[in-house]
Amino acid sequence: MRLLRKSIAYIIFIVFFTAFFLLNDVLNNYIMKLELINSYNNTPYNDHAITFLIESYEGTTLELSGIESLQLLEGCVLLKYNPQKNTMHEVIYCDKEAIEITDSYISEDQWTFLSGEKIAVVGCSSSYSLGENVYNDGFTYIVSGVLEEHISDAVNYGIFYSNCDLREIDAQSGYVLTSNNPEHVKRAYKELITWLEEKNIAIKEIDIRNAEFSDFIEYNRMLDYLMVCIVIFYVIFIYLVRLIWLRIKREEIFVLTILGYKYVKEKLYLQYISLWGISFILSSIFFLLMNKNFYYGYLSVFRLSAAVLLIALLSTFKMYRNAKYLM
């Protein structure tokens, strides 16, 4: 009987946590996209650059290594924003004409990228100049290009690395297409859309002017508000769960009190924390098993969940002192 009741409680909490993780996952992706916009100083679209997301199912690759696909990016730079690596940017394609100063870039040099050589392209305001070494994440990159001045400081001060193999560029990230010649950007973008459509991959422009709430609130602020709202929501939710849980436990609390048990509150709180803790661990395992495409990004989901949970548990700690009044 007790086992049954406990099992039901655990199942309810596991379902809650799994939903909690999934919700966080969705929010996390949403926030990442907001961060993406934020990183480009909310000026994603202008004559010199277009910032866009490529929307596709996971595992799709762009395969930019073919001559045909490289030709459509002629005169442009294609940069990839990697949300899993925060501010890390990669150079997907960098044509000679898109670079203000360069020592070696011509279209054929793209094969350098294919060979996986460590090359960096920097924004015009970065502290690096041509030929210098840039050290990042244990690797050395040689600065082989400096970009034309861009309207976004994120690009001007950015350091873009050539980490990727053009055959395996994922189609789930944000990209910046830029050039010193606006005509190149417009043409390349148009051709890129057509080329991707043939592959059933859609492009979504990130344009702050069309964004929701943009007329009323800055995205920076909105992110903060969103996070605060999430935390408040979870804290209130956990308070309510605790209240219901105390009501269910009322009978046991009362009996233990009349029998003179001196650790009623401690026992109660231990049970409560165990219930959350064990459910959290079980649902984490369940969530990991459920997500076959587990990758580094999910760790941030767990970190966020764990932090919110900790805040919620600590905030309920004070409340347990009043448990006797709920009997």
Add this chain to the structure above:
Amino acid sequence: MININDLSKVYKTYHNEVTALDNINITIREGDFLAVVGKSGCGKTTLLNILAGLLQATSGSFDYKGISVVDMNKRSLDQYRREHVGIILQNFSLLNDRNVYENIELPLKIRQYEKRKRNDLVWEYLEKMDMLDKINAYPRQLSGGQKQRIAIARALASAPDIILADEPTGSLDESNAGQIIDILGEIANNGKIVIMVTHNMDLVSKCNRIVKLVDGKLAERS
């Protein structure tokens, strides 16, 4: 022996004050089977809760074996209840997710008795209550009279000196009620203090002492 001196309890709300007990003075000795009678709201249960250490008196004192209970802190009150008081309630207050054995064993576990001793005591009190055949039953499988017997067995198992019973027969039929009163009388005969709150005047004839409360005041005693 319990000495209650000028005990008062006032419930305060934002709008008014309600005097539940007004200067109560009673002395209760070992072997007394005391019935506290009176109409609903006259303060019977308040008195019982104060004697159980579940409620704080507004003024006055009561002491047990010369020790003032009203001055005890929470931990001492837990100990007082654990070691000296057995409580029987109208709604039985059995834990529904534990069987009969586990319900009776609970106060013994709280007192940290060894497993063998707990087992012996549970069997002893079940036998006394003639409930051995229900040892593995859950409360929902028992009748009202049977539940009350288990509640009494639980209250007695840790050998308390004081038994506080709040309307112990309130949910029972006449036959079962009579049997429960007989059991309580027997406990008193064994030298324990039994204090029973009831509004059923038919049952008090078996008690050797009766006090009547009217609007929180002691109206009659015998």
